[in-house]
Amino acid sequence: MEEHEEKCTVVLKGGTDIADSKLVFSVDSKFIAGCSGSEVKVWSLASGQCVQRLKGHKGRITAIALHPANPYQLYSTCQSGFIKKWDFMDGVELASWKTSSPCLAILPTKQSTLYALTGIVSKPSSALVSVELSGNESSITKIHHGILPKDNAVAISCQELFVAAVTPGTLVIHTLQSKNETPHVVQLKHQVKNISKSGEFCCVSTHPKEMCIATGMKDGKIILWWFCVTERKITAIKPMHWHSLRVNDISFTALGTNFLSGGHECVLVRWQHNSSERSYLPRLGSPITRITTSNDNTLYALCHADNSIQIISQDFKVIQVMQGLTLVQGLDHTGLILDPKSGSIVMNGRPGHLQFYNLETDTQLFNLDIVCQNYISPENLRRPLIYTEVSRSAFSPDGEWLATVEERIDRKTTPEIRLKFWKFNTSKQQFVLNTSVASPHELSVTDFTMRPALDLQAVSTSVDGRFKLWSLVDDTDIYRKRQRWSCESVGFYRDCTPSKATYSSDGSILAVAFDTSLTLWDPDTNQLCEALSHPSKITHLAAGVESTAHLLICGTSQNIYAWNLLSCSVHWCLDIKPQNIVVNPSTEVLAVFTQDLKLKVLHAETSDVVFEQDAISPGPVTSALFVLGKANTSGPLSWMGSSKLYYLDTNQELFTLEYQNDEDLESNPTKKLKQDLPETTLSQILKGKAHKSLVTNEEDFEATRVGTISSQFLSEMLSTPAHVLPAVTTLCLPFLSELMVRSKSHVKHDDEEDEEEEEEMEVDSDDGEMEVAMVTKSEVKPVVSRDQSSAYHELNPQMFHAFR
Incomplete structure (x- = not known):
C-alpha cells in the first residue's frame, strides 16, 4: 500500500x-x-x-x-x-x-x-x-436564553431601536441602549394565548419604516405588533390568518407597504400591510423556508425545502431558478447512476422525479417527472403523506433507454408498482415514455439493472421471490412502426427471496443473489447454470471488468468474497464489513466503503489494499460510482485511472477524493463581479478599450464600431473645463459624426489619416498665446457637406490646449 x-x-x-x-x-x-x-x-x-x-x-x-x-x-x-x-x-x-x-x-x-x-x-x-x-x-x-435556533428567529428594527426575537412561546423585545435610556427586555407571553391556539412562534420580522413586528405562528396565523419604544409596551395587535400549516418565514418589502409569507402549502402570499388584502403565487413545487426582498421592491428570493432558490418578480413571475442537489425526503432509493449521454449523475430528486446533476458546475440540469403527479402538502405535518416514489432506475449502455420503477406502498392498501421504459428523443432532446407496465411484480422491487452488452435486456428482482427478464420486441402495426418492452421469462430459486442481480461485463452471465445463495443463469435461455453458497445473506453484488471480468464480487454483512466464474470457486475472501462496493470500470480495482467510515481500495485479482482513507464522510455511504474524467497516471490516486470516485452519504452530501495541490489549483481566484458583466458601449468608452483587439478582420472591426464613440474624443471633451469649451452647436457635429456608419471605401483611408493626425499636430506656445495646426478627420460625405464640416476646423484653440 x-x-x-x-x-x-x-x-x-x-x-x-x-x-x-x-x-x-x-x-x-x-x-x-x-x-x-x-x-x-x-x-x-x-x-x-x-x-x-x-x-x-x-x-x-x-x-x-x-x-x-x-x-x-x-x-x-x-x-x-x-x-x-x-x-x-x-x-x-x-x-x-x-x-x-x-x-x-x-x-x-x-x-x-x-x-x-x-x-x-x-x-x-x-x-x-x-x-x-x-x-x-x-x-x-x-x-436572553431560549431563542429558537435559526436565523429568522431574530430581527432588528428600523433606526436600530430594538431587537425582536422569539422563543417557542414568547416574543422577546430588547430595547437598545441610547444616551438617556438603559437596555430593557419586554416579554410577551400572555397576549399570545388569547390570539393563537398553539401559542408557538416560528419566525419574526420587523417593519423597515415603522415600529411594527410581524410574527409567524405554528397554527398558520400572522400577528402584527406595534411597539412603543418610549413607553416600552405594545400599543396595538393585529392578527391575520390564511396559512393552514405553520408559517416558515415573513419578510417586509423595502418600503413596508407589503409583506410576504410562506410555508408548507408551497404558496407565496403577499399581504398589504394596512389592510387584509392579499395575493397568491401557488404551486411553487416545494415548501418555502426563507423569503428575502430586494432593496428596489422588484424581486423576491424564495428558498425551498428541496434545496432550490427561485427569484420572483413583483408581478409574480419566476425569472430565475438556482437549483442545487435536490435533497430527498426519506431514504435515497435509486442511488447514484451515471447518464452515458450527458455524463451527469442521476438520482432521486423531488417526489416522483429523477434529477440530472452536473458535477462540474454543481448545478442541476433538469428534473425528469416520472410519476406525473403534483406535490400535495399534508394536512398535518405530524402525519406526512405517502407519495409515489422512484425506487429503481437504470440506463442502457448507450444511454438511449432509461428504465424506472415507481412504487407507493402505504401498508394499508394494495401496493402500487409500475415499471416504465423511456426512449431518448433526439429531436426533442428529452426522454419520452415508451412502455408502461402496471404491477410488474406482486411486491416491492429489490433491484433492477440492464444488460451491459449484446442484445438489450433488463432484469428485475422482487420480494415476491421472482426475477423477470425484460426484452425489446417489435410492436409494429398498420398505424405505426415502433418497439416496446415485454417480459421474456420469469425465474426463481427454491423459496428464497432475490435481493441483488447483475450481469457479467460481457453480458453472457446473469448473477442473482437469493438470500445466502449466488445463482448463475444464462440470460438468453434463462437456465440455471450454477448455485454458490455463502454463510450469510448476500447484500452486495458487483462484476469484474477487463482482465478481471471472470470475477464476481459478493459482499455480506461480515465478509467480501471474490468468485471465479471459470472454476466456480472462491478466489479470495477478506474479513471486511462493507457498506458499499463499487468497481472501477477503467482499472482492475474496486472501492469498498466500510461500516466504520473508511475507504479501502482493493486489487480485484490479488485482493491487495492499494489505497486506504479514514473519515471519508460524516455519515455512512449510501451510494458510490466512478465517473470517467481526466487520467490519474501517478501519485496516490493513480488507481482511479481515467475515472473519478464520487460517493453520497446519509446527509445527502456528495464527496470525492483529490490531491491537496489539485484542490488549491481548482479553487477560483479572487475576481471582481463587474468583470462578469457584459461590456457595454459606455464601459468600453470610459475604459478606453479598443474593439479592434477583439476581432480578427476589418469587417468585424467595422461592425463593432457602429454606435461607438471614439474614446479619445470623448475623454478630451469630458476632461476640458466647462468655461473653455466651445458652444454646444460646434461640438454637436463632430460628436454625431463619430456615431455614423462609415462606408467600406473610407475605412482604410480614415485609419491612415488618423495616423497622420498625430504626426502633423504641432502646438507652439509664446507668452500665453497658442497656435494649433491640426489635420482633421475626413468627413462622412454622404451625410456631412463641406460647408458643414468647415465648422469642425474652427474650434477654439484653448480647447485643444486643454485636450493635450
Whole structure:
C-alpha cells in the first residue's frame, strides 16, 4: 500500500444546503448571496450562474448579513465560531473575529456592535447576545436564553431601536441602549394565548419604516405588533390568518407597504400591510423556508425545502431558478447512476422525479417527472403523506433507454408498482415514455439493472421471490412502426427471496443473489447454470471488468468474497464489513466503503489494499460510482485511472477524493463581479478599450464600431473645463459624426489619416498665446457637406490646449 494518504483530501462536491438560511441581495439587485456549506456563493440574477465564492471558513456557514452602513460589505458566521467581514463584490476578506460560541444568526449595526444568536443547530434553543467587535477580538454579552435556533428567529428594527426575537412561546423585545435610556427586555407571553391556539412562534420580522413586528405562528396565523419604544409596551395587535400549516418565514418589502409569507402549502402570499388584502403565487413545487426582498421592491428570493432558490418578480413571475442537489425526503432509493449521454449523475430528486446533476458546475440540469403527479402538502405535518416514489432506475449502455420503477406502498392498501421504459428523443432532446407496465411484480422491487452488452435486456428482482427478464420486441402495426418492452421469462430459486442481480461485463452471465445463495443463469435461455453458497445473506453484488471480468464480487454483512466464474470457486475472501462496493470500470480495482467510515481500495485479482482513507464522510455511504474524467497516471490516486470516485452519504452530501495541490489549483481566484458583466458601449468608452483587439478582420472591426464613440474624443471633451469649451452647436457635429456608419471605401483611408493626425499636430506656445495646426478627420460625405464640416476646423484653440 502506498504511503501517500496524507496528500489526499476529501472534497465536498455537492449537496450543500443553499436554501437553509436567509439570502442577501446586492444593492443594485443584480446579484444574490447565500450560504453553501463552508463558503458563501454569489449568483448573477441575469444568468443564474455562481460568479463568486467567498472561501475562508472552516465550518458550515450558518448566516450572512449586509453591513448597514456599507452595502458592499457582508458579514458571515459559521459553526466553528468565526465572524468574517467581506467585500463580496471583489471577493476579499476584510476582517475576522473569533467568538467564544458558534453564531446561528447575526444582525450588524452601524456601530461596532452586532447582535447574534449563539448555540448549536441540533439543540432546541439558542441565546440572544450582543457581540462587540474591536480589532481582532470580540466580546459577548448575553441578553436572553431560549431563542429558537435559526436565523429568522431574530430581527432588528428600523433606526436600530430594538431587537425582536422569539422563543417557542414568547416574543422577546430588547430595547437598545441610547444616551438617556438603559437596555430593557419586554416579554410577551400572555397576549399570545388569547390570539393563537398553539401559542408557538416560528419566525419574526420587523417593519423597515415603522415600529411594527410581524410574527409567524405554528397554527398558520400572522400577528402584527406595534411597539412603543418610549413607553416600552405594545400599543396595538393585529392578527391575520390564511396559512393552514405553520408559517416558515415573513419578510417586509423595502418600503413596508407589503409583506410576504410562506410555508408548507408551497404558496407565496403577499399581504398589504394596512389592510387584509392579499395575493397568491401557488404551486411553487416545494415548501418555502426563507423569503428575502430586494432593496428596489422588484424581486423576491424564495428558498425551498428541496434545496432550490427561485427569484420572483413583483408581478409574480419566476425569472430565475438556482437549483442545487435536490435533497430527498426519506431514504435515497435509486442511488447514484451515471447518464452515458450527458455524463451527469442521476438520482432521486423531488417526489416522483429523477434529477440530472452536473458535477462540474454543481448545478442541476433538469428534473425528469416520472410519476406525473403534483406535490400535495399534508394536512398535518405530524402525519406526512405517502407519495409515489422512484425506487429503481437504470440506463442502457448507450444511454438511449432509461428504465424506472415507481412504487407507493402505504401498508394499508394494495401496493402500487409500475415499471416504465423511456426512449431518448433526439429531436426533442428529452426522454419520452415508451412502455408502461402496471404491477410488474406482486411486491416491492429489490433491484433492477440492464444488460451491459449484446442484445438489450433488463432484469428485475422482487420480494415476491421472482426475477423477470425484460426484452425489446417489435410492436409494429398498420398505424405505426415502433418497439416496446415485454417480459421474456420469469425465474426463481427454491423459496428464497432475490435481493441483488447483475450481469457479467460481457453480458453472457446473469448473477442473482437469493438470500445466502449466488445463482448463475444464462440470460438468453434463462437456465440455471450454477448455485454458490455463502454463510450469510448476500447484500452486495458487483462484476469484474477487463482482465478481471471472470470475477464476481459478493459482499455480506461480515465478509467480501471474490468468485471465479471459470472454476466456480472462491478466489479470495477478506474479513471486511462493507457498506458499499463499487468497481472501477477503467482499472482492475474496486472501492469498498466500510461500516466504520473508511475507504479501502482493493486489487480485484490479488485482493491487495492499494489505497486506504479514514473519515471519508460524516455519515455512512449510501451510494458510490466512478465517473470517467481526466487520467490519474501517478501519485496516490493513480488507481482511479481515467475515472473519478464520487460517493453520497446519509446527509445527502456528495464527496470525492483529490490531491491537496489539485484542490488549491481548482479553487477560483479572487475576481471582481463587474468583470462578469457584459461590456457595454459606455464601459468600453470610459475604459478606453479598443474593439479592434477583439476581432480578427476589418469587417468585424467595422461592425463593432457602429454606435461607438471614439474614446479619445470623448475623454478630451469630458476632461476640458466647462468655461473653455466651445458652444454646444460646434461640438454637436463632430460628436454625431463619430456615431455614423462609415462606408467600406473610407475605412482604410480614415485609419491612415488618423495616423497622420498625430504626426502633423504641432502646438507652439509664446507668452500665453497658442497656435494649433491640426489635420482633421475626413468627413462622412454622404451625410456631412463641406460647408458643414468647415465648422469642425474652427474650434477654439484653448480647447485643444486643454485636450493635450
